[in-house]
Amino acid sequence: MSYNLYTKIGASKTxxxxxxxxxxxxxxxLLVVRNAKDAYDSAEVSFLFDDVPVRITYGHQxxxxxxxxxxxxxxxxxxxxxxxxxGDILTGTVSQMLKLGAGAVTRDPYEVLGVRPDAPMEVxxxxxxxxxxxxxxxxxxxxxxxxxxxxxxxxxxxxxxxRAA
Numbered sequence: 001m002s003y004n005l006y007t008k009i010g011a012s013k014t015x016x017x018x019x020x021x022x023x024x025x026x027x028x029x030l031l032v033v034r035n036a037k038d039a040y041d042s043a044e045v046s047f048l049f050d051d052v053p054v055r056i057t058y059g060h061q062x063x064x065x066x067x068x069x070x071x072x073x074x075x076x077x078x079x080x081x082x083x084x085x086x087g088d089i090l091t092g093t094v095s096q097m098l099k100l101g102a103g104a105v106t107r108d109p110y111e112v113l114g115v116r117p118d119a120p121m122e123v124x125x126x127x128x129x130x131x132x133x134x135x136x137x138x139x140x141x142x143x144x145x146x147x148x149x150x151x152x153x154x155x156x157x158x159x160x161x162x163r164a165a
């Protein structure tokens with residue numbers, strides 16, 4: 001199940017929080033905070049950690065301020081773990097945790113449908129129909145699959161349910 005972060009904190013406040021966070025973090029240096037300007041308003045944060053360049057791009061939330069806040073909250077949690085002397089836990093177990101994953105992750109239905117969350121229902125349905133032509137298992141070009149069609153159907157149903165509420 002995906003998690004939706006709804007934040008009322010604006011991007012400029014989160015950027016200030018990131019700068020303050022990196023001022024407190026002795027072995028990390030913030031390089032860039034920006035909107036990746038893709039279709040999903042991804043946030044991108046680049047920094048040096050122990051002189052190793054790291055770039056985090058995150059776009060699973062519905063808009064840039066929420067994506068940026070999600071990156072900030074993650075980095076603050078990591079910084080606090082190091083501050084508390086728990087860095088060895090992160091170093092030793094994060095790769096194992098990443099292999100396990102968080103269980104089944106459901107993509108944002110608007111991402112699956114290739115539309116913005118504020119798109120009219122007519123546009124969403126038109127996008128669904130266009131994508132279904134290539135996602136269908138019997139697509140003439142052979143690009144479709146049961147999994148792709150199921151994901152598309154699920155995304156449309158989730159949007160319809162959300163808008164009916």
